Amino acid sequence: VFTSVAMDVLAKWTNTSYASFLDDCIPFMHPTVEFLAENKLPLMVNVFPYIVSEKSDDIAASSSYHATNSFCTAVDAFYWAMKKICYPDVPVVVSSNDWPSAGGEPDVATTGNAL
Numbered sequence: 001v002f003t004s005v006a007m008d009v010l011a012k013w014t015n016t017s018y019a020s021f022l023d024d025c026i027p028f029m030h031p032t033v034e035f036l037a038e039n040k041l042p043l044m045v046n047v048f049p050y051i052v053s054e055k056s057d058d059i060a061a062s063s064s065y066h067a068t069n070s071f072c073t074a075v076d077a078f079y080w081a082m083k084k085i086c087y088p089d090v091p092v093v094v095s096s097n098d099w100p101s102a103g104g105e106p107d108v109a110t111t112g113n114a115l
Helices: 026-038 049-055 070-084
Strands: 004-006 045-046 094-095
Touching: 004 094, 045 070, 070 094
Parallel strands: 004 045, 045 094
Antiparallel strands: none
């Protein structure tokens, strides 16, 4: 059994150590992550670095995994969020990744930012 979640389940953070699941998402994320932990399965995440760029004021600050870019920061944020619901050892597997050529507020999803 695998499940994949989008970055939208994470609350806004200023650095990854503050990352957490949205309050509205905890009722389904907690039992999902608990099931994954009990069965030694990974949480699969759809990582969209432009969302991190939109939400983060300080991309790699205070990262336990020494994130140096928005992709690593996004993955790190999931580890922090799971740690906060008492499941720090569930591995994260990236199931989807992309960078659109336009969009977002502010417009950070540009080809220039993707390079």
